[in-house]
Amino acid sequence: MYNTDILVVGAGAVGIAIARELSKFNIDVMVVDKKDDVGGDASKSCSSCISTEFTLTPGTLESKICQCSRPLFDQLCRDLDVPLNYCGSITPAVNQEQFEKIPSILKKAFDNGVYDVEYRSKEELLEMEPNLNPEVLGGVYSPRDTQINQFLLVVAQAENAAENGVEFLLDCKVEGIELEQGRVSLVRTTKGDIRTKYIVNAAGLGNDEIAGMVGECDYTVHPRKGQFYVLEKDTPVKVSHIILSIPLPQTRGKLIIPTVDGNILVGPTAEDLYDKDDKKTTKEGLKEVEREARMLVPGLHMEDTITQFVGLRPAREPEGYNILVSEKARGYVGISGVRSSGLTGSLGIAKYTIQMMREAGLTLERKKGFKATRKGIVNFSKASDEERDRLIAEDPLYGHVICRCETVTESEIVQAIRRPVGARTVDAVKRRVRAGMGRCQGGFCGPQVLEILARELGVDAEEIRKRDGVSYMLRHEK
Amino acid sequence: MRELECDVAVIGAGPAGLAAAAAAKKNGAEKVVIIERDSSPGGILQQCIHPGFGLNYFHEELTGPEYAGRFIAEAEKAGVKVLFNTMALDLREEELMCSGPGGLLRVRSGAVVLAMGCRERTRANLVIPGSRPAGIYTAGTAQRLINIQGHMVGKKVVILGSGDIGMIMARRMTLEGAEVKAVVEIMPYLAGLRRNKVQCLDDFNIPLLLSHTVTDITGVDRVEKVTIAPVDGNKDPICEESREIQCDTLLLSVGLIPENELSRGRGVPLSSVTKGASVNQYMQTEIPNVFACGNVLHVNDLVDNVSRESERAGRNAARYAAGVLPVGRPVSAVPGENVRYVCPQRVIPGGDEEIRLFFRVAAPGEEVTVSARSGDRVLVSRKAPFVNPGEMESLTISAEDAVGLTADITVEVKGGAR
Secondary structure, X not given: OEEOOEEEEOOOHHHHHHHHXXXXXXXXXXXXXXXXXXXXXXXXXXXXXXXXXXXXXXXXXXXXXXXXXXXXXXXXXXXXXXXXXXXXEEEEEOOHHHHOOHHHHHHHHHHOOOOOOEEEEHHHHHHHOOOOOOOOOEEEEEOOOEEEOHHHXXXXXXXXXXXXXXXXXXXXXXXXXXXXXXXXXXXXXXXXXXXXXXXXXXXXXXXXXXXXXXXXXXXXXXXXXXEEEEXXXXXXXXXXXXXXXXXXXXXXXXXXXXXXOOOEEEEOOOEEOOOOOOOOEOHHHHHHXXXXXXXXXXXXXXXXXXXXXXXXXXXXXOOOOXXXXXXXXXXXXXXXXXXXXXXXXXXXXXXXXXXXXXXXXXXXXXXXXXXXXXOOOOOHXXXXXXXHHHHXXXXXXXXXXXXXXXXXXXXXXXHHHHOOOOOOOHHHHHHHHOOOOOOOOOOOOHHHHHHHHHHHHOOOHHHOEOOOOOOEOOOOOO | OEEEEEEEEEEOOOHHHHHHHHHHHHOOOOOEEEEOOOOOOOHHHHHOOOEEEOOOOOOOOEEHHXXXXXXXXXXXXXXXXXXXXXXXXXXOOOOEEEEEOOEEEEEEEEEEEEOOOEEEOOHHHHOOXXXXXXXXXXXXHHHHHHHOOOOOOOOEEEEEOOOHHHHHHHHHHHHOOOEEEEEEOOOOOOOOOHHHHHHHHHHHOOOEEOOEEEEXXXXXXXXXXXXXXXXXXXXXXXXXXXXXXXXXXXXEOOOEEEOOHHHHHHOOOEOOOOOOEOOOOOOEOOOOOEEEOHHHOOOOOOHHHHHHHHHHHHHHHHHHHOOOOOOOOOEEEEEOOOEEEEEOOEEOOOOOOOEEEEEEEOOOEEEEEEEEEEOOEEEEEEEEEEEOOOOXXXXXXXXXXXXXXXXXXXXXXXXXXX
């Protein structure tokens, strides 16, 4: 039996932002997630943009929260040492139909309070982004759109929250919620019962299931599949801005995104599904991504792909952000409808949700000694010769390169495992320090990461998993 | 920061690096150093515990570790110094920057030999659709896990690609108690050596499905099944004829890519076909003090060839460091009919060594004539009973025959196309 004041369900961008925000106060907070690691589902497999979301419908809760949320990232990324690529975005019109939509896009940006979005001519755009489709007619430039390492965004907040007392229970699925006199009192999970005063449902795709447990589910959630390509760092045709598409009735278009780590991300599709486990890439989907991305940057070298992946965004019906502080089941807080803007919206959602909880009677008192900052694992690959020498002198494991493609050392992998809310699986190591994220996709470093994990966790290599469930790396049938 | 000066620095203590270093030492280089990231020498041969090595070079059959052992002893005897647990990070004009447990190490040398080997193509390179569960390994990674680390990777296996490592792993997995359900090859012919098909597949009744590919991978956590389909003449799958194979593991043996990141950082021009450096007959790249050999130069199927070619690289790196390597204006060695590439890509006429041109055919053939000519002048010609893209061929031109050449050398394989 565990005891807490506030239980957050879901360790994705939204759940972790809420937990970290709550860790500033004198209150017990616990996070549970059915997965093996923090980072969520949609949050880790998304376009990884923190943007001004200037194309949202003005006046909606989603627009309001995203506009307030975007500026919060500048401080958070400084405090928690999260890399943010201040690249800006370009939305080019590559045909007349798109070109005619530019005035309405500019008007929408203005109505959303994004005053720095401006028109750019064909010549200006081609100078900013020489690989753009030469048939571009003009387009929109948004300087404050950024790209973030979405894994580290969540991991950094989780580590900091843990430092400030938040407890984590992973590989833990919520199975039921019990009320006492109309108030949340007990949550049943696969890892035992948790007594709590509040439950915050930030379970993304699994949102409706949790809401149903307290009878607050008057909506449905289904997955919207997005398929992506990741291109190698040294692919010859790159972009330096996020390239967005102007949606047309027949397609919403694709994005081309330069990541902080130097890769190019291309995608996504938007396919409505009913199977929440369907994370399969398809030939057709990947072809669509390629075809539509080429409308923006025709010269992309898609053969330089190092991986393809699927993200499932939770699509709510009816649509739109919804933050519910339940009266029927007091202590239940439901966050639903958070879709592709969710990463951008996450910090704002946390602030907004906590304010609503306060208005409904939650009292919060600031914690003395709250640690506001966190340092990331120092990357050997990004260090200068002098820094590298110093790192190895301090920890000889920095002298042992494990992942040759991304130049990741044993020290970084060990730190990723030993830190609070540390890595327990091969993929969790990869997301924290990029071992296995390069061109050979773990072919060389995978067997070594496996041994390091087993050694650090004090288990047999056969116990080591790729990620959740029964994803054992070695012979899984005993 | 530690510093080290030497005549020849070799990157990699695999078969290529060991042979190159020993040869450099024997040919006058006083101080020869190998930079090796692993804690022991031998490179990938350490995990190749099967026999079949050395038939060509030693005229006897050895295992990978035995074959490597001969060259390790040779390098030791010659007085080569190997720095283990040391990773070459950056090849610069003036130095090779390395890191190891003692900190950074700046290596300055008269010549550098690139011998970093290659990596395996991945599932992502092929863009195989499906989910991304555990249980998908490249054949070499599985080989390391089984032979070096003593772990079993799966019990019901499908292998995509009929490369040599794939076939060898089909046998290895079978011997370890796994059931290999099929080896699936997209091309209408074998990718690896024929002898491996006989010894690794036929002898164990493992079906080889030519002109087939994997079209889907299913499994949430661990591989549950793969879908395979025959392909048409354009290598497009015929989905109506697809079928599923239940398995927990998919091994990939779908090609190797030279690991040229260091070379690229130094600005060494690479061939778009071999993905390795463009070299002359001395194994010298277009950056005069940089030489290359082994699988970082072009992917080989027999280590015996690697050893010979690497000895050439080491010898000539030593001669370059001593200032006695011949120079001259090269002619190109180019692929002609039914030849995919030729390596070396350039030949300096009037040199003092015989010239060995390695090449691969584009398509299989029987009873063919293999020749090299410069303009209308045939330099060398021979008959071959059988050629296959999976088996590297070579032609040797004597130094005298290359004197005074002005026209490009074209290598061609004529007649007998299947």
